[in-house]
Amino acid sequence: xxxxxxxxxxxxxxxxxxxxxxxxxxxxxxxxxxxxxxxxxxxxxxxxxxxxxxxxxxxxx
Amino acid sequence: xxxxxxxxxxxxxxxxxxxxxxxxxxxxxxxxxxxxxxxxxxxxxxxxxxxxxxxxxxxxxxxxxxxxxxxxxxxxxxxxxxxxxxxxxxxxxxxxxxxxxxxxxxxxxxxxxxxxxxxxxxxxxxxxxxxxxxxxxxxxxxxxxxxxxxxxxxxx
Numbered sequence: 001x002x003x004x005x006x007x008x009x010x011x012x013x014x015x016x017x018x019x020x021x022x023x024x025x026x027x028x029x030x031x032x033x034x035x036x037x038x039x040x041x042x043x044x045x046x047x048x049x050x051x052x053x054x055x056x057x058x059x060x061x
Numbered sequence: 062x063x064x065x066x067x068x069x070x071x072x073x074x075x076x077x078x079x080x081x082x083x084x085x086x087x088x089x090x091x092x093x094x095x096x097x098x099x100x101x102x103x104x105x106x107x108x109x110x111x112x113x114x115x116x117x118x119x120x121x122x123x124x125x126x127x128x129x130x131x132x133x134x135x136x137x138x139x140x141x142x143x144x145x146x147x148x149x150x151x152x153x154x155x156x157x158x159x160x161x162x163x164x165x166x167x168x169x170x171x172x173x174x175x176x177x178x179x180x181x182x183x184x185x186x187x188x189x190x191x192x193x194x195x196x197x198x199x200x201x202x203x204x205x206x207x208x209x210x211x212x213x214x215x216x217x
Binding site (some may be wrong): 002004006007008009013015016017018020023026027029031032039040041042043048 | 072075076077078103105106107108109110126137141148157158160161162184
């Protein structure tokens with residue numbers, strides 16, 4: 001995960017993919033699963049899992 | 062022939078969605094349309110203060126998502142778009158929660174004539190794409206008055 005105040009309005013995003021963690025994590029529910037979310041955004045399941053883990057860790061903190 | 066209308070999706074929309082929409086709208090010969098994606102035009106992770114002014118020059122209409130109060134994006138993007146006079150459309154979260162990317166596609170195509178008309182509105186106008194009724198079988202594109210937008214920080 002990368003955070004830069006000048007990119008994506010400061011929201012954390014998946015490095016090299018350029019999609020915010022919040023967006024990918026939300027897509028898991030919206031698309032009914034990690035595989036479908038990965039397909040919808042043309043990223044790997046690992047990217048989706050990393051984003052979901054990151055958002056979960058924020059919510060648990 | 063009508064004037065070219067350019068729609069630009071940001072990273073909140075996946076590349077496959079953009080490609081699918083492009084394939085559909087090219088069938089509309091009466092209304093020339095260009096569909097772009099920020100990650101393709103500017104690269105993944107482009108700085109906001111670089112890509113936003115550039116799309117202002119290109120007369121793009123931005124289609125993004127209001128990710129809700131926690132992301133802060135719901136306010137920041139309209140502020141920056143207003144500052145640079147970029148017309149933009151926010152897809153509301155309820156629509157995505159209900160049916161994901163397919164629902165977004167269904168909504169965009171349902172209001173397609175109105176979307177094309179957005180290009181005639183004053184630059185910087187903000188719209189929201191939302192359900193029109195509780196049955197969630199109709200959509201509407203609602204103009205958000207300038208008075209309801211967050212005040213630009215400076216330079217507007």
